[in-house]
Amino acid sequence: MATRVLEFEGIPPFPTNVPTHPLLVIDYELLKLQDKREIGRLWEAATKLGFWYLKNHGADEEVNGMFDMGEETMSLPLEEKMKFEQGDSGRSFGYKAPGANAIDASGTLDTIELINISKDDVLSYPTPTNRTYPTTVNARMGNTLLPFVQKSVQVNNTILEVFNDKLGLPKGALLARHHDGERSGSEARVIRNLKRGVLVKADEEKRNARLAMGSHTDFGSLSILHNRLGGLQVLAPGSDEWQYVKPIPGHAICNIGDALTLFSGGILRSNLHRVMPPPGDQAAYERWSLVFFTRPSNQVILRALVEDSDLIKRAVDQATADGKTNDSRTTITSKFETGSTAEEWFARRVRNRRINSWKGPETWMASRGTEQVEA
Ligand SMILES: O=C(O)CCC(=O)C(=O)O
Numbered sequence: 591m592a593t594r595v596l597e598f599e600g601i602p603p604f605p606t607n608v609p610t611h612p613l614l615v616i617d618y619e620l621l622k623l624q625d626k627r628e629i630g631r632l633w634e635a636a637t638k639l640g641f642w643y644l645k646n647h648g649a650d651e652e653v654n655g656m657f658d659m660g661e662e663t664m665s666l667p668l669e670e671k672m673k674f675e676q677g678d679s680g681r682s683f684g685y686k687a688p689g690a691n692a693i694d695a696s697g698t699l700d701t702i703e704l705i706n707i708s709k710d711d712v713l714s715y716p717t718p719t720n721r722t723y724p725t726t727v728n729a730r731m732g733n734t735l736l737p738f739v740q741k742s743v744q745v746n747n748t749i750l751e752v753f754n755d756k757l758g759l760p761k762g763a764l765l766a767r768h769h770d771g772e773r774s775g776s777e778a779r780v781i782r783n784l785k786r787g788v789l790v791k792a793d794e795e796k797r798n799a800r801l802a803m804g805s806h807t808d809f810g811s812l813s814i815l816h817n818r819l820g821g822l823q824v825l826a827p828g829s830d831e832w833q834y835v836k837p838i839p840g841h842a843i844c845n846i847g848d849a850l851t852l853f854s855g856g857i858l859r860s861n862l863h864r865v866m867p868p869p870g871d872q873a874a875y876e877r878w879s880l881v882f883f884t885r886p887s888n889q890v891i892l893r894a895l896v897e898d899s900d901l902i903k904r905a906v907d908q909a910t911a912d913g914k915t916n917d918s919r920t921t922i923t924s925k926f927e928t929g930s931t932a933e934e935w936f937a938r939r940v941r942n943r944r945i946n947s948w949k950g951p952e953t954w955m956a957s958r959g960t961e962q963v964e965a
Pocket residue numbers: 779781803808815817821822863864865879880881
């Protein structure tokens with residue numbers, strides 16, 4: 591058997607002296623075989639923390655290609671990238687420049703640039719479904735984007751089926767809400783976090799503390815993240831300390847987003863996370879990350895599927911009795927009824943992060959998702 595590679599080539603190891611949260615390692619090969627024990631472990635990870643490592647996902651080559659595409663795209667002149675800017679309407683597809691988003695209630699600016707490529711645009715290429723992309727993206731549509739998206743969708747569907755059964759939903763209930771034939775906000779994202787000091791003129795200490803991406807829950811159903819440098823942190827349930835998630839070669843980091851929390855009446859956990867500059871010696875390196883976000887079809891209403899599952903109904907009744915879901919500051923009224931379609935939910939969150947939408951702390955509050963479901 592090959593020795594397991596524990597470090598990434600060419601970058602300093604993840605430091606040992608920072609608070610780190612362990613995640614369960616789930617084996618995708620075993621999930622595909624419907625291994626009972628592995629399914630039980632996935633369920634534990636998804637309901638307790640909402641984050642886990644996924645190994646044997648079989649997409650290493652596509653992941654490398656996607657990072658290359660990201661580098662090629664970010665090396666384009668800013669003027670060129672800005673031709674594909676996402677805009678202020680709440681649409682996420684396209685390029686986002688560093689500092690275009692707020693990362694907290696004071697309106698502090700983010701330090702990342704990113705490119706979001708719609709799953710539907712990849713599948714319909716060369717005909718755009720939503721928009722067009724830089725030449726660096728187009729050049730890799732067939733040999734990188736398409737296989738990356740297809741593999742990510744397969745992983746997603748396998749996991750959704752596990753959740754579907756565990757939640758006691760009728761066969762195919764979750765998959766039907768993520769149908770390939772219907773338009774959605776699903777997208778592939780490459781993020782570059784500029785090195786410290788590029789944007790910030792404050793003193794060194796402040797630079798070190800500067801968040802790349804503020805505390806958030808993910809908007810959609812499932813996120814599959816590929817990281818090399820540290821920086822991602824989670825706020826684990828019952829803890830008031832942010833802890834790093836250590837990147838491991840060949841392991842994706844998966845997490846649950848708002849939509850699955852809402853469909854499941856809070857049984858599946860959409861956990862808060864954020865991105866800091868890389869820790870320790872890794873700080874000297876530019877940080878790149880890659881995510882595939884699966885989101886429900888645009889017209890799906892985000893609400894608990896209480897009519898379809900006794901388990902979900904009981905969870906909602908319990909949460910309502912505990913008063914957990916009544917929060918006047920947000921759009922979730924009670925019983926996990928958002929009254930919004932996936933498209934509206936997603937556009938609201940994207941739009942209210944844009945600094946051009948900023949009116950004050952209320953804009954930040956309006957950008958939030960299921961964060962308030964926390965007790
Ligand atoms: O870059 C990372 O590690 C996480 C990115 C993230 O949380 C996001 O894009 O939603």
